[in-house]
Amino acid sequence: MNTNLLKKIKRKYFNSKPITASYYNRGLNEKYIIRNNGNVFLFKTYDLNWVESILNFEKRFRRGGFDVILPLKNTNDSYYIRIDKKRAGVLYPYISGGEILRRNKNRLFLAGAFLGELHNFGSINFNNGKWDKVSSNLFDINYKKFILRSGINNNSKVIKSLNKKISCLKKSRVEILNLKYPPKNSYLHGDFHLKNILTKNNKFLLFDFEHSRVGNRELDLIRTIFSVCFQSKFTKRSFGYAESFCRGYLSKSSISYEKVSMTISFYLYDNMIMNTWYEDKILEKNAKNLSMLYRLLSDDLKTISYLSNNFDTFKMIMTNFL
DSSP: OOHHHHHHHHHHHSTTOOOEEEEOOOSSSOEEEEEETTEEEEEEEEEHHHHHHHHHHHHHHHHTTOOBOOOOOOTTSOSOEEOSSSEEEEEEEOOOOEEOOSOOHHHHHHHHHHHHHHHHHHTTTOOOOOOEEOOGGGGOOOTHHHHHSTTGGGOHHHHHHHHHHHHHHHHHHHHGGGOEEOOOOEEEOSOOOGGGEEEETTEEEEOOOTTOEEEOHHHHHHHHHIIIIITTOOOHHHHHHHHHHHHHHHTTOOOOHHHHHHHHHHHHHHHHHHHHHHHHHHHHHOTTOOHHHHHHHHHHHHHHHHHHHHHHHHHHHHHHHO
């Protein structure tokens, strides 16, 4: 953390009392652990254009009765400080709790039930909406910029993976024209996975709302099942996890067979595009360190390959779960 930013945090949050900052390397945005007089905080940077939306989503779900880790106010009675023309910073209390890192069926049942509760609350005041035809413009990708990023030509594994990914994306642009895009029907956390849920005193604590948005709850459910239960491994155990998660979800919410079927059909292409955006951001921020990108691409290609070869069977199993 640069000296000027450290001074600003001291002045705006701690009345210039001594603090220390250490880099917290997780996710796309910069994060720092801040310590002051034995207390620990998490300082996160966001795009200035997003920060108000993120804060509004946090407050919305907190008002809905969910345990959300809210940011602290500064001396200007604001929940964030401006870092520069493009970035804002937000200070959160650092809550020590247990991340749900070790999966088992009981934990995944509870996580599924929690997502069902979030969706029930988020979909209040939304109509069902229409499933609109997908526009080909939605999937326009500047494929060449992946290859042109500095440093990438020195990593043959990444080049090989990117070429496979690009080939799949180009093919998908033809196939997606008959798909329908799910309607926006809920406020979503947007990044519901096991590292973004803490358990403390038998309660779930929710944080990290940087991907929160208005979107489709069915698509959010399917995306979460892939992220939480399968993690690019389509084994008997993973399907058992998915079944438990779905049972938990259905204990708190409901979903129609038709919507599940349509959403799974759309997911393959949506997943490829969203992951492409994330991979590109990683390259943009640190093109010379490609190990994280390679892991993402490898997982991405495993999912694409599995669904391409087993799509009908997978859809039948998942619709039976839901």
